[in-house]
Structures are given as structure tokens and as C-alpha cells.
Amino acid sequence: MRAILMYGAGDVRIENVPDSRIKNSTDALVRITASCICGSDLHPYHSMDPASGPARMGHEFIGIVEEVGADVVTVKKGDLVVSPFAVSDNTCAICEANLQTSCLHHEANFWDGIPDEGGQAEAVRVPLADGTLVKLPVAADSALIPSLLTLSDVLGTGYHAAIAGGVGAGTSVTVIGDGAVGLLGVLSAKRLGAEQIILMGRHQARTDLGREFGATDVVSTRGAEGIAKVRELTGGHGTHVVLEAVGYMSAYEQALGVVRRGGVISRVGVPQYEDAPIGMGSLFRHNIRLAGGPAPVRAYIDELMPDILDGKINPGRVFDATTDLDGVPTGYQEMDDRRSLKVLVTP
Amino acid sequence: MRAILMYGAGDVRIENVPDSRIKNSTDALVRITASCICGSDLHPYHSMDPASGPARMGHEFIGIVEEVGADVVTVKKGDLVVSPFAVSDNTCAICEANLQTSCLHHEANFWDGIPDEGGQAEAVRVPLADGTLVKLPVAADSALIPSLLTLSDVLGTGYHAAIAGGVGAGTSVTVIGDGAVGLLGVLSAKRLGAEQIILMGRHQARTDLGREFGATDVVSTRGAEGIAKVRELTGGHGTHVVLEAVGYMSAYEQALGVVRRGGVISRVGVPQYEDAPIGMGSLFRHNIRLAGGPAPVRAYIDELMPDILDGKINPGRVFDATTDLDGVPTGYQEMDDRRSLKVLVTP
16 A cells, blocks of 8 residues: 655655554454644654654544454444544543543554554554544535544644643634644634634635634734734733743743743643753743643543534634645645645545 | 841841831831741751841741831731731732732732841831731731731642642642641641641651651652552652652652643752753653742632631641740751751740
């Protein structure tokens, strides 16, 4: 079968690989009908050492179940399913606490951590299929597929940022980052009742979409100037919650600058740093809380899918380009150049 | 009047200073009847540069109102009052959100930040008296004074750690530090319904008191050995909440080692570091949250005082020595040598 491999920074190829097939009785084999490229795929696209490659890519997909192992009971051949970006049993003590991205099962993993499988491919072996896959009540060619595909990662991740930040009625929120996750953080904050949603981003096509998703204000400047602008918009206080959907230290510092005393910085951008300021000069003095991490999107699918099916939300609007597998290397380049926001892939 | 001054690390003196007196119409003048030495006073006792001194000391006290400014309405001459370790107006938007330690008023401050005033003295000028002082319904010689004095800082600080950590019924908690704040963190976790309370500490007299306050387990080892022991006591998971009542980097690292996936590290020990690990290798990967800061003890006095008056809790047991002002320099040394847990001062 055909699949995408990354050989090193900037080097993405389409190649023939051995067919995915069932290995364990809890596996499912899924024929992929829609997948995509993630903003987080750009991190290795910038920095991957060729010595650690080649790596299979892609962690968001919808597909049709082709075969299931003997112990799989929740999905069957022919079902259209969506997969979270992490595999989990959905039954352990940590999953029961709705943190499926930290599942204790020995097969639990992010797709990016599973060798020889990936979502940017024709098919995929899904471990722990009962815990991982969720059946979709539409056909593979439904117009809702782009929005349903965001349940794999970016919608659930934006929603997790808002939930982990404690966004609710009357909350003021700053969203740092106008990528797909940031924009869906805006949508999520709106859905949860936030009163003021300030989107920090510099690309007008994206911030315009952010306004449609619910942003009340857009701040296009960064650094001290951006911080001053957010403070001006909030009576000097900053916002109760900051959703940090980037992952760079500069974004964390921006968050420190715009959060209100006693507020929360909720991070879902994968940190590209390990150490950062958290002492008296940053978090501690004013009881600023830090929350977030890899989103347990599995926990949110049941809650968010009805809103998509009912047309209440349309998160699929983050896709502004579609390609087949052959076009994926170009898709990486276009996302990296910020010519595309998010690329849908139809194998 | 007489007051305690710190001239530099290890150099604490009792001296005559100008009498405290009313300056503003919102001030009160309080004749101190009980104060104490705080674990946080030991930080400058270890490190204070003589060039920055001498500094007035003490931020916890009970006393009798001797005079009030023209605009003070909530306390009057003759009232016995307790003061939080921070002065606040208790009316601004941040105080209304119960974060009085981050009050926006220009006179708001920690006692440690107010020159020429301090709790280790015969008297003190209290700015923003209406927002700061709380009247006590007992006499100055009541047997409850030691417990009521803990409302100034250590009880409210331990309670804040537990509240900020989200401790509730069924929660498992690790408390790092067997000082007064750690022990009252144990008491607070118990009061809030925690199921398992593991106290990490090496001084048996203190951990014995911790058991009386509600600790279900005591771990007297540190580092990898201590972490392994906590994991053993929690089925391998670690605890939902960790109360970090020390402030050193080693305590933060200990907290990272014993917190459960998805759990909270709640810090009330003043961090003796600015940068610390918070990335994928520490907080982020498993959605560990970070909370805490200087405790808004003013917010907790109304809630906790009735329990003291009713004899339901006896936090004053953290005092294991009493002295007058002349004995304060020795008191610092005894606390630093860990011969005393906490020293009560009766001017």
C-alpha cells in the first residue's frame, strides 16, 4: 500500500510500504477515506534528524473498517469510524478519569509513536480498536466529513484547551495562535459561554475565520505591543484564561503577559522547551495556574459530534485545501509557508 | 517602641524604633499581643545581604486596636483583631475574586514589603484597616490565641494549598514538607475530605503531629526512594494532588515524581527558583497542572475561624515554643536548627 514517510527535515515522500494487517485480537484494520496534515507535523518537518527516520506520518483519520480482530465488539466491518490521535483502551483508571492520552495500557500510544502505522496512508492497523475508534453515523462521502475529521485532533484539542482552562459563562479568554487549534479554541470558548475572546494572530484570512468562530477582538501585534493591546481591551486586567496553541517559548511569555491575576494559562501547543519561568517573577506571585497537555480527544467526541451533525458548529472550515496522497509533500510545504491553514487528504 | 530588625543573614536584633502611628485616615494602630516567627522568615535569615538591611520583620499578629483613622468603620478602639500577612482593600475586582494577596490598591502589600512596620514589634500601623483586619470574638488571653494566630498565615496558607489543588472527598494527597504549613496542609486536606494523605517529612515529632492532623501515611525518605514509596502506597499511580510547602527546587522535583497523571501540584512554599521544568518531560505529557501562590488568607478567615472557636480544629499545636521579644533572635536560631517548629512571640 502507499503511505507518507518523513526522511528528515523538509523531506516528505510517498512510498510503497508493506500492507497494514491485523496482528492482535483487539486490532481493527481501517481503509482510510480522509486524513490530514497537522500543525504539529511541522515540528519534525523543521527539525527531524535523518538518522531517526524514515518515520510514518499522520495521526488524524476517518476510514472504513475492513476487518476486526476476534475480541473487537464496538465496531465491525463496513463501519465508518474516526480515530483520536492517541490509541487507548478507554477502560483503565486514567481513561476513566477522561485522560485517554495518558492511558496505562501497554499498547496505548500516540499514533506518532507507533512504528509502521500512520494516518497519511491508504490503510492502518488500529490497536485497542474498542477503546480507540468511534463509529460515525454518516457515509464516507458526507459533506460533514471535514468537520468530523477535526474530532481526531484539532477540535478536541482546542476544546481541551478551553475545558482545562475552566472557560465558562462570562469568562474572558485570550487565544494565542491563529492555526487550526487556536481557531477551534476560539470556537470552543464561544461554545462554553466565554464573554470576551481575544484572538492573537497576524494572518487576516485566519483571524477573519476566528471572528466567525466567535472572537470578539483580534490583536495582530506581538510582544510588549500585543500585551499592551490585550491589557487595553480588558480594563488593564488581562484575561481570566489564556489558550496557548503554539508551543514556542515566545508564546508562553506572551501568555504570562496577558493573563489576569489568579488566571489560567492552558497549553495545548506542544512545548518546544522544557524549562520555563514559573517562580515569583512569573506564575507564583499572582497565583497564575498552568494547565493543559495532550488533549484526550476521545473524551470529547461523544459531546462534540452531535453539534457537528446538527450543524451547530462547522469546525471543518479550518481545511482550506484538499489533496490526494501524491500531493501530501506539497501540502507540508504549503502549510509550512502558511499558504494553507490545514490540508485535507483523500487517499 | 521595641521591634525586631534583621541586619543580614543570621543577624537578628531587638532595637528601639520610632513609635508606629496613624498616617492615613484608613489606618489603624494596633498594640500587638501575639505574633510569631514564620518559616519564610528563614529565607532572608539564610541569604539576606546586609546592604539591603536593616529590615523590620514579622507578618503574623494579633493585637488590640488602639486608634483608628477617620475613615475606618469595621474595627474600633479596644477590638482584638487578627491580620493576614498581606494588606488589602478587600473591595477591588481582584479581592472580590478572593485573591486578596493580589489586591490592586496602591497601598496593598505583603507586610514584608512595608518599610518601618512589622509584626515582630510592640505595635504596628495597619494600612487599609477595613480590608485587612478581622475582629476576634475572644479576649487577648484566650487559650485559643495560638490557633487564631495561625489565621494570619500558616493555617490559611495550608488551606489555600488544598483549595488551589482541588482537594475534595476521595482525593489522594501528598504533602511535601513537615513545617507548620505542610502540617496545616494535612489538617486542611483532612477537613476537605481527602481519603489518603501522605506526609513526606523526616522529623518524627512533626510527622507524629501530622498523623494527629490526619495524615494516613508518613514517608520519611526523599528523592527516588521517597517517590518509589509514595507510588507503592498509591497502587503505582501517585496522588491526585501534591501540596508543595517548601519552595526549593528539590521539593518541586519531588512533586513531579509523586503526582498522578492528570493531577495537580499546588505550591505554597515560596519558590527559591524562577525557571523549572514544565515541558513534555515534566508537566505537559500527562496534563499535570500547576497551581498555588501566596495564599489569600483573608478570604479563608471567615470560613476557618468558626472551626477554631468550636474546637473542631486546633492548628495552634504547631507552636512548640513561646518567647518574648528579647527571645526572638534565639527563636530564629532554634527554628533554623529545627529545634523549634514554630515560635510564638508575646511582646
